[in-house]
Amino acid sequence: MRPFKFTNTSNASSAINLLIKNPNAKFLAGGTNLLDLMKEDVERPDELIDLGRLDLTAVRPLVTGNNVVGISIGGLGKNTDAANHPLIRKDYPLLTKAILAGASAQIRNMATNGGNLLQRTRCSYFYDIAMPCNKRLPGTGCSAMQGINRMHAIFGWSDSCIAVYPSDMAVALSALNASVKVMQPSGTARIIAIHDFHRLPGNHPEKDNNLDHGELITAIEIPKNKFAANSAYIKVRDRNSYAFALVSVAAGLELAGGKIISASIAMGGVAHKPWRATHAENILRGKMATVENFQMAADAEMEDARPLAHNKFKIGMGKKTIVYALEQAFKGTGYKA
Amino acid sequence: MITENISTPVISHKKKLSLTINGEVKTLEVKPWVSLLDCLREHLDLTGTKKGCDHGQCGACTVIVDGKRILSCLTLAVMKDGASITTIEGIGKDGELHPLQKAFIDHDAFQCGYCTPGQICSAIGMIAEGKAKTRTEVKELMSGNLCRCGANTNIIDAIMEVQEGLTNE
Ligand SMILES: Cc1cc2nc3c(=O)[nH]c(=O)nc-3n(C[C@H](O)[C@H](O)[C@H](O)COP(=O)(O)OP(=O)(O)OC[C@H]3O[C@@H](n4cnc5c(N)ncnc54)[C@H](O)[C@@H]3O)c2cc1C
Numbered sequence: 001m002r003p004f005k006f007t008n009t010s011n012a013s014s015a016i017n018l019l020i021k022n023p024n025a026k027f028l029a030g031g032t033n034l035l036d037l038m039k040e041d042v043e044r045p046d047e048l049i050d051l052g053r054l055d056l057t058a059v060r061p062l063v064t065g066n067n068v069v070g071i072s073i074g075g076l077g078k079n080t081d082a083a084n085h086p087l088i089r090k091d092y093p094l095l096t097k098a099i100l101a102g103a104s105a106q107i108r109n110m111a112t113n114g115g116n117l118l119q120r121t122r123c124s125y126f127y128d129i130a131m132p133c134n135k136r137l138p139g140t141g142c143s144a145m146q147g148i149n150r151m152h153a154i155f156g157w158s159d160s161c162i163a164v165y166p167s168d169m170a171v172a173l174s175a176l177n178a179s180v181k182v183m184q185p186s187g188t189a190r191i192i193a194i195h196d197f198h199r200l201p202g203n204h205p206e207k208d209n210n211l212d213h214g215e216l217i218t219a220i221e222i223p224k225n226k227f228a229a230n231s232a233y234i235k236v237r238d239r240n241s242y243a244f245a246l247v248s249v250a251a252g253l254e255l256a257g258g259k260i261i262s263a264s265i266a267m268g269g270v271a272h273k274p275w276r277a278t279h280a281e282n283i284l285r286g287k288m289a290t291v292e293n294f295q296m297a298a299d300a301e302m303e304d305a306r307p308l309a310h311n312k313f314k315i316g317m318g319k320k321t322i323v324y325a326l327e328q329a330f331k332g333t334g335y336k337a
Numbered sequence: 338m339i340t341e342n343i344s345t346p347v348i349s350h351k352k353k354l355s356l357t358i359n360g361e362v363k364t365l366e367v368k369p370w371v372s373l374l375d376c377l378r379e380h381l382d383l384t385g386t387k388k389g390c391d392h393g394q395c396g397a398c399t400v401i402v403d404g405k406r407i408l409s410c411l412t413l414a415v416m417k418d419g420a421s422i423t424t425i426e427g428i429g430k431d432g433e434l435h436p437l438q439k440a441f442i443d444h445d446a447f448q449c450g451y452c453t454p455g456q457i458c459s460a461i462g463m464i465a466e467g468k469a470k471t472r473t474e475v476k477e478l479m480s481g482n483l484c485r486c487g488a489n490t491n492i493i494d495a496i497m498e499v500q501e502g503l504t505n506e
Pocket residue numbers: 026027028029030031032033034035036051075076101102103104107110111112113114115116117118119166167168169215216217218242243244245392393394
């Protein structure tokens with residue numbers, strides 16, 4: 001690892017002030033992604049500002065006036081604590097399932113909710129500094145395009161980059177219509193809808209998201225939902241546990257009897273951001289919750305897929321995973337309001 | 338974003354920190370980029386904790402920090418100033434093996450033994466978390482510890498025995 005300066009503070013505004021003074025500085029949260037990338041020489045900050053002592057870890061109800069409108073989870077809270085918080089286990093079981101499907105117990109004890117959103121792609125060419133990569137070094141080309149792109153995107157990719165975004169948690173947050181709350185250098189808060197937080201690669205794959213240098217994630221806010229009783233997170237991977245998704249699906253169904261009032265579906269492992277399956281959602285609205293309708297919705301969603309040389313399998317896998325996730329959601333989580 | 342203009346390295350001074358390791362307070366000075374794993378092995382001569390991959394992918398470096406199992410290879414020592422750390426060297430008491438150490442021997446739960454300190458520290462953390470109720474859940478919550486020798490079945494057997502032992506108490 002290259003030498004760097006280490007600074008810590010227990011105050012959010014001083015952390016931001018330290019960061020904006022140095023364009024080569026980075027925040028350090030759990031370290032599970034950043035330190036790994038620094039060991040690989042992919043990330044080369046010359047200063048780390050440790051956020052480990054900031055008091056931004058709480059999970060608490062989100063309140064407007066006298067009403068609870070959702071839940072807020074601290075940006076520096078640990079993934080394990082978010083997944084196991086009683087309020088989240090009860091009212092947002094989809095989030096619990098998605099977080100627990102990621103990484104390992106040790107890593108979830110270290111990883112923070114904010115850091116999880118900002119984890120970088122696992123594209124192996126991005127990790128290999130001997131290879132061209134537009135995300136790591138803009139303008140050098142994309143090695144994956146003609147390379148082994150089995151793990152790569154089928155939706156929303158560009159000629160510059162075909163990488164996928166690896167977070168499981170963010171896929172659930174997409175289905176849950178969450179927002180990311182950040183503190184700006186001015187001290188004011190900015191709320192970014194999860195759908196606008198991550199980016200498609202376009203001509204700037206070096207930018208994973210729309211966070212600016214000096215903005216600190218203070219919380220993730222999740223509005224109340226009507227599908228806690230009928231939600232599922234299904235992750236398909238090369239081994240049963242401790243592996244990134246080939247394809248994953250977060251699904252929630254708001255039901256009235258056997259009829260679907262609305263469906264919320266997001267996919268992981270298929271794009272440079274959590275992929276909201278709006279085609280499938282539109283088809284399901286107002287329909288009966290039958291396997292035939294689930295299949296029709298999944299087929300429609302996959303219609304636009306643009307596979308690469310090594311990942312055509314993700315189309316069939318995506319369809320089956322959507323159908324299975326909807327079936328599991330329909331079966332129910334055993335939720336009691 | 339990475340550019341080829343690498344900024345001039347900052348001259349970083351060693352940081353002073355205090356760690357409680359296996360119950361004993363240690364003050365030491367390390368450079369900021371020293372991982373907790375290297376700090377234990379190279380600075381404190383506690384070589385029980387193993388370096389498998391150094392990238393968070395194998396669990397061999399698992400230690401318990403303030404009661405939680407974590408990976409020491411992806412942690413900087415300086416991040417843990419003031420923390421209390423338990424390593425494999427610190428789990429036995431008064432010359433007696435920890436029940437998990439005994440169970441690993443009884444169940445033949447290793448061949449080369451390289452993953453074993455991490456497996457045992459991870460299992461101690463898992464039992465303290467209290468989330469695993471079934472064998473399948475134990476397997477899932479121990480999936481962060483790989484065993485190249487394939488002793489997994491016996492490792493899970495050993496943990497199941499100790500976990501049952503605890504709930505029977
Ligand atoms: C072997 C392995 C397997 C994994 N498997 C999975 C998996 O299956 N699924 C999955 O979803 N994830 C997986 N992960 C990734 C893991 O979830 C992430 O590394 C973790 O969530 C990152 O959080 P962190 O707190 O450690 O972030 P850090 O590594 O500390 O930081 C990541 C980035 O975010 C920035 N940052 C951190 N916090 C803030 C903040 N509050 N405000 C602004 N910027 C901030 C940092 O500057 C840095 O650039 C795996 C990781 C490993 C090592």
